[in-house]
Amino acid sequence: MRFPAIAFLVALCCELINGCSEDITRRTAVTVFSVKGDVMFGTADQKSFQPVTRESRVQDGSIVRTSDGALLDLGLIGGALAQMSSNSEIKIEELKISKDGNQTRGGVRSRSARIRLSRGKIIILFTGGASNTSQFAISTPPVTVMPDSDCLFLVQRDDRNTRVTCVRGKVDAATAGQPPIAIGAGYFQRWPSTRPEPVAATEDAAAQMDIMDSLEIEDELLDLDAGWRNRRPF
Numbered sequence: 681m682r683f684p685a686i687a688f689l690v691a692l693c694c695e696l697i698n699g700c701s702e703d704i705t706r707r708t709a710v711t712v713f714s715v716k717g718d719v720m721f722g723t724a725d726q727k728s729f730q731p732v733t734r735e736s737r738v739q740d741g742s743i744v745r746t747s748d749g750a751l752l753d754l755g756l757i758g759g760a761l762a763q764m765s766s767n768s769e770i771k772i773e774e775l776k777i778s779k780d781g782n783q784t785r786g787g788v789r790s791r792s793a794r795i796r797l798s799r800g801k802i803i804i805l806f807t808g809g810a811s812n813t814s815q816f817a818i819s820t821p822p823v824t825v826m827p828d829s830d831c832l833f834l835v836q837r838d839d840r841n842t843r844v845t846c847v848r849g850k851v852d853a854a855t856a857g858q859p860p861i862a863i864g865a866g867y868f869q870r871w872p873s874t875r876p877e878p879v880a881a882t883e884d885a886a887a888q889m890d891i892m893d894s895l896e897i898e899d900e901l902l903d904l905d906a907g908w909r910n911r912r913p914f
Contacts, residue, residue, distance in 0.1 A: 705778040708791075710738045710754045713904035717750025717766070740775040746800065753904055757791040759808025760816045761901040768800020790815065801836040803897050806849075822871045825853045828862065832898050834890050842871045845887050846878075847894045866891070 712734045721736065721744045722729035729745065730736075732752060738744060744764065746752055752764040756775065764770065774794040791808070792815040806827040808814025817826045818835055820842040825835060831849025835842070844853055845868040853869060854860035863869055867878035868887045881887035 705776055707739055708757070708775055708777045710756055710772070710775065711908060712736055712738065713753040713755065713761075713901075713908060715750075715752055718747040719750050719752045719764075720745050720747075738772065740772050742772050743769065744772070745769045753901060755905060755908070756793040756795070756816070757808075757814055759791070759806060759814035760793055761805045761807075761905055763803045763897050763901060765801040765803075768802060769798040770802065771796045771798065792816070794819075796820070797835055797837050799837050799839075801834065803832070803834045803894050805832050805898050805901050806830060823853050823855050825851050828852050831865075832894055833863075834894050836890075844869050845881065845890045845894070847891050847898075 712732060715732050715734070719732040720729035721732050721738050721742050723741050724743060729743075732738065732744065738754075744752065746764050746766050746768045748766055750766050753762075754764075755761050756772075757777070772793075772795050774792060776792055778790045790813050794817045795802075797818060797820050802818070804816070804818065804827075806814075806816055807830050808816065808827075817824055819825070820835065820837045823842055823844070825833070825844055827833070828850040831851055832847040833849075833851050834845045834847065836845075837843075844851065844863055846863040846865055848865050850862055850864050852860040852862055855871065861869065861876075861878065863878045866881050868881055868884065868890070869878045879887075881891055
């Protein structure tokens with residue numbers, strides 16, 4: 681009888697160990713760094729939206745809208761910071777974090793964020809490429825953009841066009857039925873376009889302005905993120 685009992689105990693221990701080490705995935709919320717002007721959020725099935733404040737719980741499924749002259753600085757996940765420009769709208773399609781189920785470790789396995797830009801402009805600073813724990817994607821009706829490395833980039837959408845400008849690093853942009861294209865630092869691409877390859881920003885005055893604005897906003901986002909981390913309780 682000794683061997684069946686030992687086998688049972690071994691199997692039980694293995695089951696407990698595996699159960700404790702399973703990932704725990706939960707929804708999370710954006711970190712609102714600063715709000716300027718009228719910024720509202722809600723869901724598609726809500727009859728009314730409410731103002732965004734630094735205490736707002738903006739999660740996946742939320743639609744965020746900035747009015748004329750408004751700005752919103754936020755942290756989507758660790759390693760992904762953003763500024764929404766005025767007259768913009770995004771939908772947060774996914775925002776979650778996975779942690780090691782082993783309570784003695786408590787480490788973050790992965791963070792993921794996926795947003796959709798319906799109109800306007802958003803600047804993204806992504807610094808999660810080195811750790812491989814952060815995954816981020818932003819889409820518009822024709823294209824989905826994903827960072828290929830630590831990068832700074834801008835996505836702009838109006839009624840007819842989508843424009844992606846890469847300021848630092850590299851992003852991959854994919855449209856339906858087409859292989860993704862890589863957009864490197866100092867280049868942009870527009871959809872629809874008759875030019876299949878990214879265009880140098882030096883050929884376009886608007887792209888040059890986007891790059892200068894993005895670099896300035898990058899510093900603002902880093903300062904806001906650092907200030908928020910310093911205020912966090914230990």
